[in-house]
Amino acid sequence: MTPPLEPGSAGALLTASRAEELSRHRHGRVIWILAGEASGDVIGARLMQALHARDPSLVFAGVGGGRMEALGLRSLFPMSDLAVMGLVEVLPRIRFLSQRLLEAVKDIELRRPDLVLTIDSPGFTLRLLRRIEYMGIRRLHYVAPQVWAWREKRVAEFPGLWDRLLCLLPFEPEWFAQRGIEARFVGHPVLQSGVRQGDARRFRLRHNIPENAPILILMPGSRRSEVPRLLPIFQKMVKILRVRFPNLCPVIPIAPIIAPTVRHLIRKWPDQPYVVTDIHDKHDAFAAAHCALTKSGTSTLELAMGGVPMAVTYRVNPVTAGFARRLIKVPYVAMINLLAGREVVPEMLQENCTPQKLADVVTLLLTDAAAAEKQRTAFQQILETLAPPVGTPADAAAAEVFDLLASPVAPPAS
Missing domain, CATH: 3.40.50.2000 (Glycogen Phosphorylase B;)
Known part of the structure; x- marks a missing residue:
């Protein structure tokens, strides 16, 4: 059972400043974006730049690190809170991570963004995508879970998690297609690393x-x-x-x-x-x-x-x-x-x-x-x-984002 938010904790109350921020966000389309570790922060920052290049009116909310914050994202909570891996390492932090998950869900519920975009960190991001399924908001996951490496049975949990899945590795779309999951290759961000x-x-x-x-x-x-x-x-x-x-x-x-x-x-x-x-x-x-x-x-x-x-x-x-x-x-x-x-x-x-x-x-x-x-x-x-077929990996990912934004919104789950 997810613990309740404590009074005064992040996401517990819609404060006056949050209400004002939400009001400002409605002047442009809102993309709620979450990265859970340093590599995701880099990917997210490049994608934000590519998206803004095509539509400067876009507004970003969510969770990210220093690179995403430098581009204007006000992180809901420190990205470092999510940077943990390994079964034994995660266990002592389950209650804390559940609290962060609830805060993210509440923030999305309040903002009602045009799209929720999660990057990698499947232990957290896939739970978030499942929790917001009822909202009927477009969902895109960037960096396909590496279930081809381990825990292949998890593929059975994927239908309904997202509206679009973006892959970094050229063999992944075919691997997922063989298991009934559509995925799109957009190239690996390392090619833009400089x-x-x-x-x-x-x-x-x-x-x-x-x-x-x-x-x-x-x-x-x-x-x-x-x-x-x-x-x-x-x-x-x-x-x-x-x-x-x-x-x-x-x-x-x-x-x-x-x-x-x-x-x-x-x-x-x-x-x-x-x-x-x-x-x-x-x-x-x-x-x-x-x-x-x-x-x-x-x-x-x-x-x-x-x-x-x-x-x-x-x-x-x-x-x-x-x-x-x-x-x-x-x-x-x-x-x-x-x-x-x-x-x-x-x-x-x-x-x-x-x-x-x-x-x-x-x-x-x-x-x-x-x-x-x-x-x-x-x-x-x-x-x-x-390399993607055309342009940079960030450009290819941005094109997928805009294509999804132009598609009809799926009805909320009952």
Whole structure:
């Protein structure tokens, strides 16, 4: 049972300021948009820009991070409240997340937007879409749930959840069609990331890094629940690597929302890594990097765009890992490997995610030029498959949004 809203909590009362805001919103079409983590915030911001380019009168409400807020979104509550994953990690926060879900439902009910657009984060967003089904508001979900990887049976829950589903990966529409679900490929947002505009020399000059110092990118994730699992392992790995490469420079590019957590966790490292939060500085770091160690996810595609040889690593709670191993149906966790259908980059997961094993795989990446170049060649072939038929991924997604806005509104569920 969802807990009731406490007096004075966000969404509990339609305050005078909220009423005034709702009144202003009615002067243009309202899109209620929600992103639940850093990658969704980036996708949402690019989509907002593409939508505004076609219709400057659009008004946005919902939940997002710094990038979406910079474009005028007043987030209903901090996006970081939703950035949690893993069965064991989620359990202590169920009551809190239920409260946030209720606040989002109430806000949509009050605003009655022209469209509700959810981005990724299926644990929260799909529950939200189901809860608002009775309102008869157009619903679009951007970034198809990766049920092709695990928990395929969840497809049976999808009919009625949305009016349109947008996919990032070229094989997804056919996979969903075979199971009776329409989905549309709009290209992968990583193609708009700007990674290829990075400047290696600028990065070294800005941070006073010698030309002969090898740069190692460390990407421990974008959620508070996963960063504490990887950073202590990375610290021990770096200690091993410094014996082999005394002038090694570790760099941690991280979303601003998680930067305080990272800085707290690395405060006692003997040699402080460079923490990068600016997006342009991150791209410069990629251009300067010799190799990278990253969690699975979109970061693998970003690094591929930058031509950075990498290994993928991850460690979760053993209970979560046990469940995942029984449910995962694909042979790889790294998106690069899944798209290639083979192991292009090494995967160092769970029991292989140890300081010594990670140090050994990084050593290989730093010393074997042929292996690094083989990865780069594969990256280019894979990235070509991620482009939409026309325009940018954000433009393609925006076209789908406007097409849905022009369609009749489905009657509210009884």
